[in-house]
Amino acid sequence: MGLSLELAQISKTYNGHEVLQECSWTFEPGLTHVIMGPNGTGKSTLLRICALLEVPDRGRVNFLAGGLPLAPDLALKRRLTLVLPGVGVFNTSVFHNVAYGLKIRGIGSREIEERVGAILETVGLAAKRRQRALDLSTGQSKRLGLARAMVIDPEVLLLDEPTASIDQENSEIIEGIINKIKAERKATIIMVTHDPIQAERLADRLLIMKEGSLLPG
Amino acid sequence: MEGVRAGGPYPLPQTPSPIPYSGLSHVDTILQGFISAFKLILALDPELLKIIWLSLQVSGGALLLAILLGLPLGALMALRRLPLRGLILSILNTGMGLPPVVVGLVLYLLLSRSGPLGFMSLLYTPGAMIIAQFILAFPIVTSLAHTAIVNVNPIIRQAARVLGANPWQEALTVIREARYGIITGGIAGLGRVTAEVGSVIIVGGNIAGYTRVITTTIALETDKGNFDLAIALGIILLGLSLLINLALRAIQRLGRTSSGVILWD
Ligand SMILES: Nc1ncnc2c1ncn2[C@@H]1O[C@H](COP(=O)(O)OP(=O)(O)OP(=O)(O)O)[C@@H](O)[C@H]1O
Ligand SMILES: [Mg+2]
Numbered sequence: 134m135g136l137s138l139e140l141a142q143i144s145k146t147y148n149g150h151e152v153l154q155e156c157s158w159t160f161e162p163g164l165t166h167v168i169m170g171p172n173g174t175g176k177s178t179l180l181r182i183c184a185l186l187e188v189p190d191r192g193r194v195n196f197l198a199g200g201l202p203l204a205p206d207l208a209l210k211r212r213l214t215l216v217l218p219g220v221g222v223f224n225t226s227v228f229h230n231v232a233y234g235l236k237i238r239g240i241g242s243r244e245i246e247e248r249v250g251a252i253l254e255t256v257g258l259a260a261k262r263r264q265r266a267l268d269l270s271t272g273q274s275k276r277l278g279l280a281r282a283m284v285i286d287p288e289v290l291l292l293d294e295p296t297a298s299i300d301q302e303n304s305e306i307i308e309g310i311i312n313k314i315k316a317e318r319k320a321t322i323i324m325v326t327h328d329p330i331q332a333e334r335l336a337d338r339l340l341i342m343k344e345g346s347l348l349p350g
Numbered sequence: 351m352e353g354v355r356a357g358g359p360y361p362l363p364q365t366p367s368p369i370p371y372s373g374l375s376h377v378d379t380i381l382q383g384f385i386s387a388f389k390l391i392l393a394l395d396p397e398l399l400k401i402i403w404l405s406l407q408v409s410g411g412a413l414l415l416a417i418l419l420g421l422p423l424g425a426l427m428a429l430r431r432l433p434l435r436g437l438i439l440s441i442l443n444t445g446m447g448l449p450p451v452v453v454g455l456v457l458y459l460l461l462s463r464s465g466p467l468g469f470m471s472l473l474y475t476p477g478a479m480i481i482a483q484f485i486l487a488f489p490i491v492t493s494l495a496h497t498a499i500v501n502v503n504p505i506i507r508q509a510a511r512v513l514g515a516n517p518w519q520e521a522l523t524v525i526r527e528a529r530y531g532i533i534t535g536g537i538a539g540l541g542r543v544t545a546e547v548g549s550v551i552i553v554g555g556n557i558a559g560y561t562r563v564i565t566t567t568i569a570l571e572t573d574k575g576n577f578d579l580a581i582a583l584g585i586i587l588l589g590l591s592l593l594i595n596l597a598l599r600a601i602q603r604l605g606r607t608s609s610g611v612i613l614w615d
Contacts, residue, residue, distance in 0.1 A: 184512050211514040221509030224527055233523075234513040281513060 135162030135321050136196050136203075136212065136288045138183060140347075143192035145178055152178050154345030155192065160338075165315055165322040167332040169350065170342030176325045177218065179342070180291045183323060184215035196289070211238065213289035218297060220278035227253070227269070228262040230277055234285035248284055256280045256310060272303040279310055290314060292324040296331065304328075308335060379577060386578030387585060398582060405563040408476055408550065409543045412483030416491040416539055421525075421532065424495030429521050439496070445489030453485050454552030461553060474555035479563070482549035487539035494538060498531025499524060530605025537598045544590055564590075 138160040145153040152175040160166050160183075168176050181187045182194060185205055196203045196213075203209045214234075223230050231249045240248075253259040256276040261269065269277060275295060282290060292311070296304040308331065314320050326332055332339055332350075339350035390398050427435050459465050461473040472478045502524050510523040525532070547565035554561035556570055564583045571580035 181508075186508055186511060207514075207516055210511075214514070215512040217505060217508060217512070219505050221503070221505035223506065223509070223523070233510075237513070237515050237519045281509075285514060 135319050136198055137162045138289060138321060138323070139193075139195040139197060140179075140183070141193045141195065143179070143182060143189040143194070144345075145175070145182065145187075145189050147178075152345060153182075153189065156346045157192075158340070158347045160321055160323055162321050163315075163319040164337040165311070165324065165335050166338045166340060167336035167350075168323065168325045168340045168342055168347070169327065169329065169332055174342045175345060176342050177293055179347075180215055180293050180323065180325060183289075184213065184291050185210055186215065211285070212287065213291065214282045214285060214287040215291040216278045216282050216293060216295055218293040220274050222266045222269070222274055222277060224265075224267055226262065227258055227264050227266045227277060230266045231280045231284050234281060238285070252280045252284045255283070255313070257306060272299045275299055276303070276307065276310075279307060283310065283314060286318060287320055288318070289321045289323075290318075292322065294325055294327065296326065296328065304331070311335060380581075383577035383581040387582035390578060390582040391585065395582075398579070398586075400559065401562055401564055401567050401583065402586060404476065404561075405544065405565075408479045408563055409483055409540060411480040412487050412543050413491070413536060413540050415480065415484045416487035417536055420488050420492035420535075421495050424492045424532075425499055425521065425525050428496050428499035429524065439493070442489040442493045442496075445485075446493060448486060448489070450482075450486060450546040450548030450550075451552065452548075453482055454549035457482050457485070457549065457553050473553060474557060474561060476554070476561055478553040479550040479561060482553050483543040483546070486546060486549065487543050490539040490542060491535045494535025495528070495532045498528035498535065501531070502527045530601055533601050534598060534605075537594055537601065541591065541594045541598070544594065545587065 140156060140158045140160075142155040142157050143153050144151060144155055156175075156179065168179070170176055178187070182189050185194065194205070196205070196209055223233065228249055231252055232245050235245045235248060250259070250262075253262055256279060258269075258273060258276060258280065261273070266274070266277060279292075279295060290311075295311070296307050299307065311322065311324070312335070315322055324335065326335075336350075341348045341350045423438075426432055427438065432438070457478065458473065460467045461470065461478055462468055463473070472481070506527050507520060507524055510520045515523060545565065547569055550561075550563055551566045551569060554563070554566065556562055556566040562570075564587050568580045568583050568587070571577070571583075
């Protein structure tokens, strides 16, 4: 039973400009929702609010399990994650970047070794595990970001332009990984992209961000 | 040949000195001093070793204290909204340029028998010297730690948070990203205190075998015309400075370039 995410009349204003205007939507458990829309319409802002990184000025964000709302505490935050468009690579090895989410959850080193090793295989970074993560190429960094998110087995996975500035082949690898998470984890996925063909391929639900609100696409 | 003498403003000694310079030129005196200095160093002269060891203990202790107190303060100012942060930063920046003699003087007045802290009987002890050098190192360590942590890309903090870090883990993650800058501050602080003489000579009193460190010994022995020990210590001090600077460069290179070397996993 996956988590659903309910946005109730979210508003967010930056410097007097209302980016999100009473935006409401229910993201359904286990489905992939793809959000499209022009630059600067608030897609990233919306994802940060969903990830509980930012609080809206008005409105509510509710996570529901079997119809029951969950308290927005650390335990809930650890069931979801956001892959940031800029990834935010830590200045350490590839291995330790991926191990991060497990270490802070107090998971033992043997299990970390196993799980990180498996994920690195999946994203094709196994050969780079000892390398300094800041030395990875853009596409490899994006895959690292995905690996870091995958390893913690999120029930809600938020993806902000995971294939932006990535070549065709690597985009396909990343899409494959997203599909795998969906199939294996039954995770609720919300993804922002500017690629309509990719949106078509991945989306169970297609949404458009327009004038501060989400509309069915 | 006046002015060649390596003593600076100190007057020529009137008392008989170990080196009979009267019949020799100053250049010969210095040369002879160098030869004797190398002999002292090579022989691992116990007096020399004792002075070096105390220097390392005093400066190392001061640095340790400065890091223990300065890193948390720098981190707190960088990561949380601290009241009076601007004022504290201004005070720290002023402190980075504090003349050591002034620190020595003020600390002397505080620690002297009739001073407000006189009851602690710290004057003319290594403890007083550590406090003095701590005061000199603290602003550098704190200010550079603050700068390093403030300059960590905000996305690191967001990444830590979305991966499930609690507030403590989030702070530690950001601090760890700043580690090269923080270490740079520590080394800069060490460089400042190992080379200074003004504060430790006032609050330490330069007591033989007790509070005599490299810099104060150089000042005293030069004054006495006893150049071989002074030169030997001068060489060692330069060597220490060189080591500190090499360490600084190495850390800055590590932080900046993709050398593949990773500090602290
Ligand atoms: N932290 C912030 N401070 C000030 N303004 C912000 C901030 N974050 C976003 N904005 C503003 O909010 C608006 C929406 O930004 P957002 O990044 O959400 O757009 P987006 O839909 O993701 O655009 P893109 O397709 O270019 O990624 C922009 O006008 C942006 O300048
Ligand atoms: Mg965006």
